[in-house]
Amino acid sequence: MNSIKYQTPTVATIKRQAKKSLPAFEVVSLFAGGGGSSTGYRMAGGKVLAINEFVEEARKTYKANWPDTHIFSDDVRQLTGQMILDQLVLKPGELDILDGSPPCSAFSTAGKRDKNWGKAKKYSDTSQENVEDLFFEYIRILQEIKPKVFVAENVAGLRIGTAKGYLNQILTKLKLSGYHVECRQLDARFLGVPQTRNRLIFVGVRNDLFMPSMAGRLHPKPFDYVVPLRSAIV
Structure with a gap:
C-alpha cells in the first residue's frame, strides 16, 4: 500500500489539458461551492459552462481559479432553469449534465438533524432557512432544463x-421528472481518495436516452485498494 502513488493535477495542468481537445461533455453545477465537483468534471474532460453559488467567499474562490465560468450568485430559490438556458443559449434538453450538491447539514449524522429543520443555517457569512428543502429546488431547475443526465x-x-x-x-x-434514477451510498476511500467520506450519489439518465444495459452501471465500482493518507502528504 505504501507504494501507491497519489497525485492530483493543479488547476494550471487541467487548463492546459483542456486546450488539447474539445470537451467530452458540458456541465452546469448548482450549489457549486469553491469548485470541488467542477474540478472532477474538468479532470474527466468536461467543460463547466456555469455554476450557482450563494456564499460569497465560495464564489471568490471559484472565480480565482476559473474566472471565465459564469457564476449565478442568486439564492437558488430565485434562480430558474430559463435564466440558465438563456445565459448559455441552450434549449431544454440540450445540456449534458446538471450537477448539484444541495446543503446537507440538516440531514448530517453529526448534527441535531430534524430538531433544526425549518431553522436558519449559517454558511460562511450568510444564512438560509429551510435548507432541507433545497433539494426540491434542484429538482425544479432539473425539470426546467431537462439535461440528458x-x-x-x-x-x-x-x-x-x-x-x-x-x-x-x-x-x-x-x-416523475422523466429520469431513470439510481442512488447509492459511496465511500470516497474506496474510490482513490485518502479520506473516509460517505455520501449518497444520485444519478439519473433521461428516459428517452436510457438503455436497459445501463441499469446498475451508473455508479463506479469500488477499487480493490485504499490510498493511505501518507501517500497524499509525503
Missing part, C-alpha cells in the same frame, strides 16, 4: 430515521 450528492444521513421520508420524496420527484 443529472448527478446530485447528499449526506448518508438522508437514509436514516425521519430523513428517509425526504429521501423517498426526492426519489419519487426525480423519477
